[in-house]
Amino acid sequence: MRTLSSLVILIGLSTGGMYSVADSNPMPDKAAIEQTQARLDRLTHILSRLAPVRAAPLSLLGSAPNFLGLNYCWKFEGGGPDLYSRVAHVINDFRGTMRWSFNPQFSQKGACIAAVATSGAFYTPVLDSQSLSGQTEDDRAGSHSSFVDEIDRLCSFMESGLGVVGEERKLPNKETSILGDPYEFGIYEVTLVRDVKGFHSSTPTSDVDERLDFGLTYDEWYTLFFQILKKSEGQAELHPVDFQGKVDGYPILSRLNDIHDDAAVEESEVGELESECLRLEEISKDNAMAQKCLRKLLLICHWAKDLKTGIYFSGE
Secondary structure, rough: OOOOOOOOOOOOOOOOOOEEOOOOOOOHHHHHHHHHHHHHHHHHHHOOOOOOOOEEEOOEEHHHHHHHHHHEEEEEOOHHHHHHHHHHHHHHHHOOEEEEEEEOOHOOOOOOOEEEEOOOOOOOOOOHHHHOOOOOOOHHHHHHHHHHHHHHHHHHHHHHHHOOOOOOOOOOHHHHHHHHOOOOOOOEEEEEEEEEEEEOOOOOOOOOOOEEOOOOHHHHHHHHHHHHHHOOOOOOOOOOOOOOOOOOOOOHHOOOEOOOOOOEOOOHHHHHHOOOOOOOHHHHOOHHHHHHHHHHHHHHHHHHEEEOOOOEEEEO
């Protein structure tokens, strides 16, 4: 298992929008949101007893302050489909006050657990902040308390259902520590694909295809091509999104010339991409951002060679 896409896949289970805890807008009832996150941290801990886990930030369904539910995504590192099946079975058996669902992600590698309120017991279903005007502070606090209590009940049910009560947590793969924030926004999403020519973004081409939970960020891309490989020469734009012409000596990397376009690397070309990155390591040794970009690319190549796949870079 390699790790979820850089742009976290969120499943909308209601007519409301998505609201991420990572958003810059101020969150209402901050203490209640922190309690919710703490309960989800417990859920991550439970899942990590099965296999090392990488979890996405909490996302809430609906519009502040009238949330309808939540969406929690994670991915097992080193765990097969059987682990997701075990979790799905437990989620489907759970009978809470909210409606809970298990949603597998791309190629059945990675999953989301979503919960939506079946009534106004947790968050009012009316997506208008004025709808709370008739509620007292105690009413709203009680709603949030019930919400976190529901997650607590799920966690206790999962511990029993998965048979992991008292088991030690499995630590994450050290290999992924170079990636930084596993859910940072990327301009290139990366998928390991057996058939890059026949690949479409939502459909795997084989049972080994895997979408990674990290990609290349704009800063990494810009630093590598415009600082290290000197594509800034003659470039007038302050924040360029593409460059003209190939980079001499780097034909595979040159395919990443436009952040809005996709780029494919065949299985037979992965070794060549790896060689290009290795050559650049010495040139960029004093540039931390370029080094981070190259380490990501080398890790991607390593995994592609291990799975015998090509690499598909999906642009913005």
